Amino acid sequence: MFHVFLFFLTLLSCGYAYTTLSDETLKTIPEPGTDFNIKDGALLAPILRPRVPGTPGSTAVLNHFVEFFRTSLPEWRLEFQNSTSKTPATGNELIPFVNLIATRDPPWAPPGDVGRLALVAHYDSKLTPTGFIGATDSAAPCAMLMHAARSIDAALTERWEKMEAEGIGSEGYSGVQGHKGVQILLLDGEEAFMTWTHTDSLYGARSLAAEWEQTPNAAMSTFHNPISSISLFLLLDLLGAKNPTIPSYFRTTHWAYRAMGKLEQRLRALGQFKSSPNHPIKKKKRKAKEDAKKQSNNAKKTALKPRKEPQFLSESNNADTRTRGFVEDDHIPFMLRGVEILHMIPTPFPAVWHTMNDDGEHLDIDTVEDWAKLVTAFTAEWMDLEGFMHTSSATKRRAGEEYAQSDKKKRKSSPDEKSEL
Ligand SMILES: *[C@@H]1O[C@H](CO)[C@@H](O)[C@H](O)[C@H]1NC(C)=O
Ligand SMILES: [Zn+2]
Numbered sequence: 001m002f003h004v005f006l007f008f009l010t011l012l013s014c015g016y017a018y019t020t021l022s023d024e025t026l027k028t029i030p031e032p033g034t035d036f037n038i039k040d041g042a043l044l045a046p047i048l049r050p051r052v053p054g055t056p057g058s059t060a061v062l063n064h065f066v067e068f069f070r071t072s073l074p075e076w077r078l079e080f081q082n083s084t085s086k087t088p089a090t091g092n093e094l095i096p097f098v099n100l101i102a103t104r105d106p107p108w109a110p111p112g113d114v115g116r117l118a119l120v121a122h123y124d125s126k127l128t129p130t131g132f133i134g135a136t137d138s139a140a141p142c143a144m145l146m147h148a149a150r151s152i153d154a155a156l157t158e159r160w161e162k163m164e165a166e167g168i169g170s171e172g173y174s175g176v177q178g179h180k181g182v183q184i185l186l187l188d189g190e191e192a193f194m195t196w197t198h199t200d201s202l203y204g205a206r207s208l209a210a211e212w213e214q215t216p217n218a219a220m221s222t223f224h225n226p227i228s229s230i231s232l233f234l235l236l237d238l239l240g241a242k243n244p245t246i247p248s249y250f251r252t253t254h255w256a257y258r259a260m261g262k263l264e265q266r267l268r269a270l271g272q273f274k275s276s277p278n279h280p281i282k283k284k285k286r287k288a289k290e291d292a293k294k295q296s297n298n299a300k301k302t303a304l305k306p307r308k309e310p311q312f313l314s315e316s317n318n319a320d321t322r323t324r325g326f327v328e329d330d331h332i333p334f335m336l337r338g339v340e341i342l343h344m345i346p347t348p349f350p351a352v353w354h355t356m357n358d359d360g361e362h363l364d365i366d367t368v369e370d371w372a373k374l375v376t377a378f379t380a381e382w383m384d385l386e387g388f389m390h391t392s393s394a395t396k397r398r399a400g401e402e403y404a405q406s407d408k409k410k411r412k413s414s415p416d417e418k419s420e421l
Contacts, residue, residue: 019386021263021377026270028389029373029380032147036368038135038360043068043146044368047139048360050132051125053189053203054095061123062098065186068146069102073153076102076184083207088200089127089193097124097189097204102149105181106160112221114181115231117382119145119375122190122204122237122330126354133359136350138190140240140363144372145184151376152182155388162388182383183230187330202330209333227337232256234342234378235331239371241350242275242364245314248321253342260342261316263377268309272373274366277307312346312374344371 035043046064051057069076079101084094100123105114121141125134133139189203212226223229232253248257267273271280287304294301315321331341352358380389 018381018384021381021386021389023266023270025380025386025389026263026267026272026377029267029272029376030147030151032143032369032372035147036143036365036372038363038365041143044140044143044360047123047142048133048135051123051134052127053097053124058098058124058188062100062186065100065102065123065142065146069149072150073102073104075153075157076104076149078102081204081208081211083203083211085189085203085207087193087203088195095189095203097207099188099204099208100186101208102184102186103181104149104153104156104183106163106179108164109179109181110218110221112217112223112229114179114229115223116181116183116229117379118183118185118230118233119148119379120185120187120233120235120330121145122187124188124191124204126191127193129356132354132356134191135359135363136238136240136352137354137358138237138239140368140371141236141238142186144236144239144368144375145186147372148376148379149182149184152380152383152385152389155380155385155390156182156383159383159385159388180231180383182379190330196328201328202332205330206333209337213337227334227339230334230339232342232382233331233334233339234375235329235344236371236375237329237343237345238349238353239344239346240363240368241346241352242367243310244312244346244350244367245348246312246344247347248313248315248318249326249343250341251321253340254315254321256340256342257313257321258316259381260374260378261311261313263381264311264313264374265316267370267373267377268311273370275364275370276309278309312371 032041032043035041037045038048039045047061049057049061051061066078069078081099081101083097085097086092087095103116105111105116121138121144123138123142125139126132126137185208187204187208190201190205192200194200209227214225216225217223217229234256248254250257264273268276268278271278273279274281276282283304283306290304291301326343327345327347329343329345331339331343335341350358352362380386
């Protein structure tokens with residue numbers, strides 16, 4: 001009896017275990033390169049257009065995602081989850097909402113036995129102001145997720161092939177936490193059509209969560225439905241402006257927030273963050289400028305002092321989160337059903353929020369690239385890919401080329417409102 005108990009304890013404590021990514025691996029996390037160009041970049045540019053639910057722009061962006069997965073990532077299983085709803089802006093007309101779900105599970109695992117890291121962003125844009133692009137909201141986050149998916153794809157294949165060769169992949173090895181998979185949710189209808197209310201917002205997320213709750217996995221599965229299969233719901237929103245500050249919104253996922261914050265600190269220390277004032281290129285420019293100034297003053301050249309290193313995940317060194325309150329977003333219908341949430345949304349929101357200035361030209365592309373890297377690193381670590389991420393710059397470039405061919409009211413809830421939920 002005692003031994004059985006110990007055995008269980010071991011399994012439980014190992015459930016979320018993974019190997020920390022090495023410095024070498026962090027240095028090889030691929031950069032998106034030209035794929036994030038706002039005019040013609042293969043990943044980001046096609047999303048930078050109005051994409052209001054039910055309009056041709058929405059269909060075009062959805063097709064862009066589908067095309068990307070079919071061409072570059074054929075191992076990912078694609079599903080649509082569709083619904084319709086009236087909105088306060090469109091009278092009796094039923095507006096269609098289409099969520100896209102891309103899933104990659106270990107090849108041997110029955111779907112109901114896979115616990116998944118869900119990477120989430122909304123792809124719709126807001127109806128008003130007319131012509132609104134929503135570059136941070138959330139075109140750039142969608143592109144970040146596409147980049148993360150392709151950056152871990154080969155490593156997943158390699159790791160799972162190795163596991164299968166070693167017999168680890170066979171049934172019976174799922175443990176109490178199940179097998180580990182990864183899923184990308186590109187959600188529709190996040191924005192309000194008029195003013196943010198519980199019924200005028202989150203159209204896609206509400207429909208998906210309700211449907212999944214009613215879709216049981218096969219009998220005897222580790223997880224009883226696709227909602228309980230989500231081990232962590234990592235939601236990106238309003239990212240891509242300079243100098244964001246992301247608080248840790250949830251106590252129960254503060255450990256995951258800290259794991260991501262640690263990766264951010266290490267990427268910065270390794271000179272991998274382009275937005276950092278201490279990135280080698282920025283330092284070199286500054287040094288050249290200072291040296292030139294000193295030369296004209298006949299002053300002695302001195303070593304450059306490092307600038308204070310910022311951090312997106314500002315609460316990473318805190319043992320607990322200090323934030324009381326959260327921002328209403330696509331996680332709400334999932335959170336209400338017990339899903340663990342990690343919400344990457346800045347407080348305060350970007351200055352361009354819900355204005356015509358939230359367009360490609362106002363993105364800080366260095367920051368967008370840094371986020372893409374950080375999300376990739378977090379996902380790679382979560383999926384235990386240390387030792388399998390060997391992307392050379394040549395394969396990086398090829399991945400891009402191959403593909404090239406072919407008044408919402410988000411508000412901080414007060415503690416009282418939170419306890420209502
Ligand atoms: C859902 O919508 C997509 C995109 O419009 C469409 O291709 C797909 O056939 C629809 N699925 C169902 C089950 O209606
Ligand atoms: Zn918005």
